[in-house]
Amino acid sequence: MNSNKPVPEPEIIPDFFHDPKSKKRYERGRLLGKSGFAKCFELIDSATKKIYAGKIVNKKQQLPPKHKLMDMTSHEILIHLPLDHKHVVECHNYFEDGNYYAIVLELCKGGTLGELIKTRQYITEDEAHYFMNQLLRELVLKIGDFGLATEIDIDGKRKNKVCGTPNYMAPEILWGEEHGYEVDIWSMGCILYTLLVGHPPFETQSVKNTYSKIKTNEFYVPSRIGPLAGALIIKMLQAVPSSRPNVHQCLTVPSGPSPQQLLRDLDQQLFELYTSKPHKKVPILMDEAEDLAAIPMVWVSKWVNYSDKYGFFGYQLSDDTIGVIFNDLTKLLLHVDGKAIQYVERDGI
Missing domain, CATH: 3.30.1120 (Arylsulfatase, C-terminal domain)
Incomplete structure (x- = not known):
């Protein structure tokens, strides 16, 4: 059976990128990762040979009508560029040419949790306890992707903007309700589940079905997961935001044997x-x-x-x-x- 649909040509990423403002020239290195909107490569400063991580966004890609690429990229830069914290990946620079937006970031050589799960499929409960402590206490891990983030300018203010990655998005966001820090506890619950099981709790073949499962709170904890970890996941993924634990309560859950x-x-x-x-x-x-x-x-x-x-x-x-x-x-x-x-x-x- 023949299809009349045109076969899209493979994207050809240039070997070099030029920053028109600083006149810097970057050589493209190996692919580090990719998302729905961008690809991340090593970017090597031709003058100093210093290696960065470069988030490259193709201006010509086709996105859903609600997504405006320029607005999304500008919003990410406005949030990320001013941040100066030892547990946030440093944003060094950004520029654009006729075909691409480029965000020049600190290169973290330790790998990502996503890469760990791809390699191991899932990790032990004590390893998950260690990583969750890092994320909640901000000890070692670095946060680096603000592409779908939002900013709370007044502490305690509720937001009604859709933000976050589909597999980790809380139900109140999908219902269009005002929301606060409770959505972060939900997302952390999804991360904990992913670390222990190997995939997000509401993952399906389509975003529509994923959203449906999130709204109905349809997930299960495998029997091989220990009772303490399983109970914490269920608490963090409560459909009612006020029923979820706060950060302190998450941290006080006991771990495995000492x-x-x-x-x-x-x-x-x-x-x-x-x-x-x-x-x-x-x-x-x-x-x-x-x-x-x-x-x-x-x-x-x-x-x-x-x-x-x-x-x-x-x-x-x-x-x-x-x-x-x-x-x-x-x-x-x-x-x-x-x-x-x-x-x-x-x-x-």
């Missing part, structure tokens, strides 16, 4: 390991009972705690057995021969 708990669990494992194999015990005569050398002893010779960063606690025993305790309390044991690996469920099976 290092002390992991050590106690390790101690219990060692005890069970020792007592479950009586045929391997060295026979002890009563007259030798006071000789410590006659008692087989196993202890932790090395350990490393990555429970917050990567979701596991690793250790090596004095008999060269290596073990890993994951934050969901499942375990992996590498036996002394280096060939046999044993997986242990939460219940010890």
Whole structure:
């Protein structure tokens, strides 16, 4: 079956961009990412060789009638350019030519949460707890895309402007109601869900269906998600804005097991390991009972705690057995021969 629709030609991005005001020349590097309206490339200053991130917006692209590209780009620049904060990606410059708008940004080499999810599909609950703390406390992560943001000029003032990315947009925005900071808690709930599940809670094949699911609050939390994380997601994604927790309440939700708990669990494992194999015990005569050398002893010779960063606690025993305790309390044991690996469920099976 033949189609009469013209096949769109692939967009050819120029190798160099010229800023007519500063006379700077930027060489286009590798593609860093793309969105519905823009593509982000490395931009290399030809004079200094310093590498930036360049958000490139094609002026000739076709957008829905309600979206005016020039207004959207100007609005983003007006919000982003004056910001000076260590947890906001720095906006260095912007310019345009006949075909493109270009926003020159600080290059963050650590990658993005989106890239992490694409690589890993989803992360552990303790890793998600770590990243949520960064976002809510503004400790390490940087915010960098203000393309669909809005500005609150008076604290407490309610807005009625549609803003935000479709998959993370709160229902009151879609209903055209006035809204405030509660929409950010909703968006953070969507981010938490995405980190743990691998996709946004209301994601569908079309924006229309996504909006419909958001309005009806139609989502579910997979059974593999722990009760604490699942309960927090449900609270953050309440349809009624006033029912959602504030930032402080989100931060006070407990995380997974502490290092002390992991050590106690390790101690219990060692005890069970020792007592479950009586045929391997060295026979002890009563007259030798006071000789410590006659008692087989196993202890932790090395350990490393990555429970917050990567979701596991690793250790090596004095008999060269290596073990890993994951934050969901499942375990992996590498036996002394280096060939046999044993997986242990939460219940010890």
